[in-house]
Amino acid sequence: MPGPLSRTFSRASGLARTMTAATQSHDIGDALSRGFSMSLVHDEEASPYFESQNGFQWDQDTINSKQKDDFNGLSVQPTTAASQMPDLERRETLVQQLHGFFSSSLRSNRVHAFRAIAGSLILMGVLIMGILSIYWGSYYNRDKYLNRVQLWIINMDDAPSAWVGPAFISISTAFATAAGSATVVVKNASDFDFSYENVYAEVLDQKTWGAYIIASNATTELVKALENPADYENYDGSYSVQFAYPQAEEQALFSLLSPWLSEQAEYFRETFANEVIRTAGQNSSMSLSDISQHAPQLLSTPVSIYDNNMRPMTNPLFTAVMQIGLIYLIIISFFQFNFFQPVHMTLAPQMKRSHYILYRLVTSWLAYFVLSLFYSLISLAYQVDFTLKFGRAGFFIYWMINWIGMTSVGGACENVALVAIATFPPLLGFWMIFMVISNVAPAFFSIKLLPAFYRYGYAFPIKNVCDALKTVLFGTRNTMGRNIGVIFAWIAVNTILFPLCVWFSGYNLQRKKAAAMAKALEKR
Incomplete structure (x- = not known):
């Protein structure tokens, strides 16, 4: 039967049934009013009487075949179990009275x-x-902890008549003490066999944050230039002292330390320049007028400090890889749970529990494997150099670190998500914020220069991912054994907890479902 005519018959049928019930009711007027209003307002598509989820479904063929009976006041029986419920009670449960907010x-x-x-x-x-x-x-108050930064002074200009080396030690030590910031420690050049390379190796091995190296011929070259300025018109005092440091080791630290280093260099230049002018004026073998004429830089900048950045972060993309990118890594690791959970829910009732647990673990690890590849390919597409430490294998190692890192944080997020959804779902968003912040806070700045509270970062996955990536990208101190061990420990703990979280989630959801069903039965 056409739609409009069918709905008309249905409304008439509902009104007829209501009238029949009203003749048996003590409140005939109220029953007729409710029945009439429902017949006018609801139609077959929109009415809850025809929605199977509410338990009221009429068979259309039955309605079509018995329309005559409907008009005679005979009721059409629903095809579901709800047919046992009297028509009037069924309508009373479906009709809801609306109230104002202040009712x-x-x-x-x-x-x-x-x-x-x-x-x-x-x-x-x-x-x-x-x-x-x-x-x-x-x-907060990071400057307070700069006194934990220890810098070495390796004086190779240690001859009895040396001038530059002892002066640099005296001036720099006095400046560091007065500034109350970074500290300087004098080391014997013989401990490094007077070798620059040996000093560099110690710096890269994180034995110190940086080292001032005073050249063995610093005093000799300066005295020669002062005595024969005409022969040293191109004299450059920056080769006398160098500061060797690895910026990539702690970029944030050296950005914070940069003002102190600049002030220290300028203080030494000015102080030592005044000393050179005073000495040249008192020494008969030196002429201030000749020096001013041929090599005036000997009086203004007799010695300066050359910055030797052994591990520079020259590519701005490194900031994306080492910092912001790791935040995205945490977030992406949670996406697989959101995308795959509907699929998992369809399989859960049909699988053995042990098989379901294994299935979930394997699919998650495979998902992280693929997602980490796409994540890593972005850096490769933008020409990040992975060859410094491990050559052509660098990209593969970079990918594997991202994979296990994503697996470690993703497993934790999945376990918490299972528990949160079954208990208090709104907490899930705050868990993601906590996961990001708790991992990032100790990862992007040296824990040694943070309050003791942040030492927990040594045991968190992103800090170890960050340190491992520094080794791959910049060739800094190789701590990958420890880093990978911590990450695998997270994966192991997450794997052990996963079956418990699945059981807890299923148990709580079933309990809530049973409680809801019991409450619905009580209302009936």
């Missing part, structure tokens, strides 16, 4: 809503302050 009927609901909102805001405020404080705290 007295909603008083208890309003109180409950306000309490829930207030409680949620308090909880969110506590979580915001607690979690974000971890990140803010890693930046």
